[in-house]
Amino acid sequence: QARNTLRKQGGGHSPSSKRGSKGGSSVAPHLESGRSFSIIFRGERTLDLMTVEGDNDRDEILGALDELVSKYKRAKVLVGNDVLLLRYIWLDVDKDKSNTIDKDELGKVLGRINFYMKKSQLDAGYVKFAKAIGLDRSSRRKGLSFEQCVTFLHKVKRDTWQVKPVNQIWIDLFGEFMRNGKPRMR
Structure with missing residues (x-):
């Protein structure tokens, strides 16, 4: 589930979109590569994020997300x-x-x-x-x-009171001791 990939927005070009409005069209705000990043979920959907203006936490957020993904990758092999x-x-x-x-x-x-x-x-x-x-x-x-x-x-x-096969073999061979110390054979 956590096969997510982080992608940094790069390059000097910013994507723009035109939206219809009564007065014509407007262009989406400029995406600054130093403030924006995307999270790609299993190669299908993306979550595009941008830090607030003047906030230089983008690299810290990316570092934390990278650490989260790497810890998940290490931990998932510990599951039986x-x-x-x-x-x-x-x-x-x-x-x-x-x-x-x-x-x-x-x-x-x-x-x-x-x-x-x-x-x-x-x-x-x-x-x-x-x-x-x-x-x-x-x-x-x-x-x-x-x-x-x-x-x-x-x-x-x-x-359940099921006996493990190895224990059953032991009991069949040697008997089972009851609480009073006397052997009980099956």
Whole structure:
């Protein structure tokens, strides 16, 4: 998302536009290259900015934006592949592009990560979680944000009693000790 590029306005020529008015046409004010810059969002849209006259903060603003972009580039590699995959799945399931997923879409996310719950369990868990984080009925219908979805998945993972395969092999081979110290075989 932060694949933004900064572009300095350069050259001695300034773009001008003619606007229609009752008295004829007027020319847009001169864009001074020392005060103006553009932010290009993924090569599509641009945001053209100009500092106020007499304010020499353009280079400081550009430096801060460059630093922000470079820090993002360094930090994005620190995100785990599981989170990136979950983000991809979440975006794919959010068909209406509302940036939220309702409980039916959440069921699709769970299915895509090979975690299956009965619909009744999912419905009850969704409502309980949504109430716990303070969502009213209207917000529950709209759905969970990505961050809320991740929190829900962490809660589901924490609350499930599934045994990891490596632990299951250990238990099968050596048994499992109960709290009273006596071995219990499965």
